[in-house]
Amino acid sequence: MGAVHTHRLYVHGHSVVHRLPPxxxxxxxxxxxxxxxxxxRTAFWAFGCYAALLIAVALLAQVPLPFVATRMxxxxxxxxxAVLLPFIAQGPRMDVLGVSVSEAGLLSGWNVLAKATLGVVTSILFAATTDQRDLLVGMQRLRVPGQLVQIMAFMVRYLDVVTDQMRRMRTARAARAFTPRGPRAWPVLAQSAGALFIRSYERGERVHLAMLSRGYSGQLPDLPGAPAYPSRRAWLLALTLPATALAVAFVAWWTP
Incomplete structure (x- = not known):
């Protein structure tokens, strides 16, 4: 395959987090x-600790906090x-700032919002410190099924190609004085979506034939990069975050 381009979520750097094996x-x-x-979900203080841990990781990785915030x-x-849950959930109700909301819905909304936000921030920090190619190498080192690694590799490689095709089609429509306003524009947009699908499918067929002509047998070769067996220090550094979070969770589980 050709070289994988750096994605927009990646922040180039040489911090200890960047250097960790993927x-x-x-x-x-x-x-x-x-x-x-x-x-x-009732351990509110625990989620604050998790947020503090992620902020520490962002500072250690030299990833600007505004960069993370804008991508959330x-x-x-x-x-x-999560905002709608307190209003549509059933059960006992309570007044919050003069508005009647469901107690169970309010707690569920908080649970969804807090855990989803922490998960998104963690993923953003991972993407900001791990290049696309390194991610594929890491998946191979973890013995992820080869088909999944190939799907990920092709998706990463050709997502920009399809996006660029969409951009060219939008430019062509604008050059013909097309303005997507109202339902009358929907047929044109539907035709554009169909044309994009056909072009992407045809390009995929051409790429597959080109790979077969170059000896592709259904398996990608092992990608060079990170060592298959990282050092103990690398594992200790990488697992510091989940280990600290686990300690906080244990306290949360055993604290009434």
């Missing part, structure tokens, strides 16, 4: 998220759902 960071990411999800817009649908 599979160590991937294991730490999954472990931390599992600990956060398993934390009781992907969480908007979850925020809307």
């Amino acid at each position: 599979h160590c960071k991937l294991v730490a990411l999954v472990a931390f998220v599992l600990v956060v999800v398993a934390t009781p 817009v992907v969480e908007a649908p979850v925020i809307v759902f």
